[in-house]
Amino acid sequence: MEGYDDWKHIVDAIERHETSKIHLDxxxxxxxxxxxxxxxxxxxSVTKKEKSFWRQVLSRLLEVTLILSTCNLAFRGHREKADSNDPSSLGNFLSIIELLRKYDPILQELLSKPKS
Structure with a gap:
């Protein structure tokens, strides 16, 4: 995009612009x-559905966060990395999310999506 500096002929430039193909289109x-x-x-429509989906995900994550913080419970487990063979290594936050996943279609959909 270029600026305009020929202010003496601005009226002509505006008229040319208003009749140009790009302006009419x-x-x-x-x-x-x-x-x-x-x-x-x-x-x-797709954007609205995505927005609604992520708002619902965020709502659930915030609810779990509020529950854990209200009860003064730790979020993570005893180990740095979650071991898929040892569910006790997940910690409170991920354990609750995994529990809700069984009953909540939103979390089920989220956790079933391929990671990207």
Whole structure:
């Protein structure tokens, strides 16, 4: 994007811009957006679902955090790394999350997703 420094001829420049193809295309796109809403409603729907999903995940994690902190319980276990063969190494936080996973479809979906 370039600046404009020929202020003596600004009126001519504005008239050229207002009749340019890019300006007319942009005005048309804006008018369509005002009439029909989002340009890509499917993408907007996916984004809303993702937003809702992550809000629900965050809500559950915060609830577990509040419970542990209210009860003055430690979050992690006795070991630095969780051992999948030893459930006692998970600690309180991950143990509660694993328990909720059995009954909560949101946490089940989250923990079943491939890690990226």
């Amino acid at each position: 942009s005005c048309l796109t804006y008018q369509q957006w005002r009439l029909h809403g989002a340009l890509d409603e499917e993408q907007e």
